[in-house]
Amino acid sequence: MGNIRLGIVGLGKIARDQHLGAIEAADGIELTAVASRNAQLEGVHCFRDIGEMLASGVELDAISLCTPPQGRFAQAKAALEAGKHLMLEKPPGTTLAEVFALEKLAREKGVSLYATWHSRAGAAVEQVRELLAKRTLRSVSVIWKEDVRYWHPGQAWIWEPGGLGVFDPGINALSIVTHIMPDSFHLTSSDLFFPENRAAPIAANLKFETAGGIPVTAEMDWRQTGPQTWDIRIDTEEGPVALTHGGGRVIIDGEKQPEGENHEYRRLYERFVELVQNSGIDTDFSPLVHVADAFMLGRRHAVEAFED
Template sequence: MKPFRAAIVGTGNIARRHAESLRRIAEETGEVALVAAADTDPDRLAAFTAEFGIEAGYADAEALFAGTEADLVHICTPPGAHVPVALAALEAGSHVVVEKPATLTLAEFDRLIEAEKQTGRYVATVSQHRFGSGALRIRELLRSGIAGRPLLALCNTTWFRDQAYFDVEWRGRWDTEGGGPTMGHGIHQIDLMLSILGEWTSVSALARQQARVMETEDLSLAHVEFAGGAVASVVNSILSPREESYLRFDFEHATVELTHLYGYTDADWRVTPAPGHEEEVTAAWAAGPSQVRSEHLAQFREVVRALRDGTAPPVSTSDARPTLQLIAGIYASAFTRSAVRPGDLGPESPFYRFMQGAGPVW
């Protein structure tokens, strides 16, 4: 079988992870080949194509789509460029893997879904923390019934970014990033939490400009309710000198905790069975998948597998949309000072077209 031909648009920081992961899969299975890259910065492009031995380099995405037929286009530009590049890639006949956040608004996200339908090609959003073995284990613990019902979750992204971080012109702005730490940083933990707890039904939140000079919030707090009855507290901050990514799930029969920063291994998970459930919980956890780090490589292996099988690569648009919708709900609740349900965020809502709605209102 011929390898899938992959291309990368945007050759900055995160693009290296994409290229390294694709190289590794090429070595493991020969199922993918990284054949082209594009960047509007010629120096970055030249360094990147040289480092990864990529045969074709282009000054922009349009030139790439005109010059190279790609099965798969990885979009690693700043968020504001994701949608135009994704739409052009779908039009050119390629499937898309787009970095988080896939789009700046729900309206844009729905344009991608529409374009998927029209072109018969797929859009996958990068959300690597869904793919580590710990995430697979916790889902299995829940599915098997051994964990019991989910009751309570804590979802903290307490990171630190100094003022200089926001000197980069696309950071900390609604029109280029779609929000602050809720959208740009907490999205990973929020997405992992939703992938485990399922459909959310209501959110009450506040957002603050507490310390940084920027357009967006620098912290947000939210209470979320789920269809299954669980409730969660979500904190997103870039003001926290002791940085941590922390998820805690209190199920009826076990507490499962994850403490890490930008990626986890099995050692970052802790399971505490409830009294009377020690043996069952401990045995089920130990028997689950192991030794897969939560990194791009783990997700891209599944993407290539799905392409081979002709199915939608993960994380599909239907799986990724609830995460963006909850983030829109956090902003809507914070800026309207009221609880928000998913049904409040349809096309008639100002928060459908702009994450800050008609606000922000501080």
């Protein structure tokens, strides 16, 4: 088949910073159209929304949704019902019920659905996954702290219900841990810290354990300034493993390992091309399950107001 003709819905910061360059670098796919209320892109067909895009007659094979999770279900449903292969920016949706409904619809329509987790494509993630399959775990500790004002300036949606708050970056950590761990794990306690003027948490402390009793902890905070911290520290009987820089680098038994190329989004689009060619489905919703559990078990703590 020729290049996959792709339409992007949502031309905001994440699309411009990550998706456009990744599409250009990936083989087998080309950007044909964009839909955005507030922006246009030279050289491709431009529309105001997905409905206008799908009704335009422009030939598209696939859609990539780069919009905020709130309201995305209707967009995703429209794409699938039109017979388009579909790629979802993380998180795949605002509720578990809606993402499982999308998976069911994709299977009924015989098209691909790809729920992406870009941090799983970090340069060192697969190396750590393969290593942990051969080692005996003792504990796992996640420290995920960043400055929301730097990474999400003026993005009011992220503080609303469904926007996830600190779990917008925190789900990246959970996507890595669910991928590299040899065993599944479940939440045992959750402390969530809500600014008094916001509907989503700015920090979270979580405790999990595996079926075998191995402890997994996660400390997430959006109030960190200066150097940012995206670390997963793993204690094994054979020695320590530290996955740092959001999955981009690894230290094994105290020794820094050679750094690989960190082309997360290009790898996502390469995977999407594979799925489309085979009408495959790749939908691991486990990171979203853990976030949902964090809200279900969450003990709410009020903290000072946040002003952007």
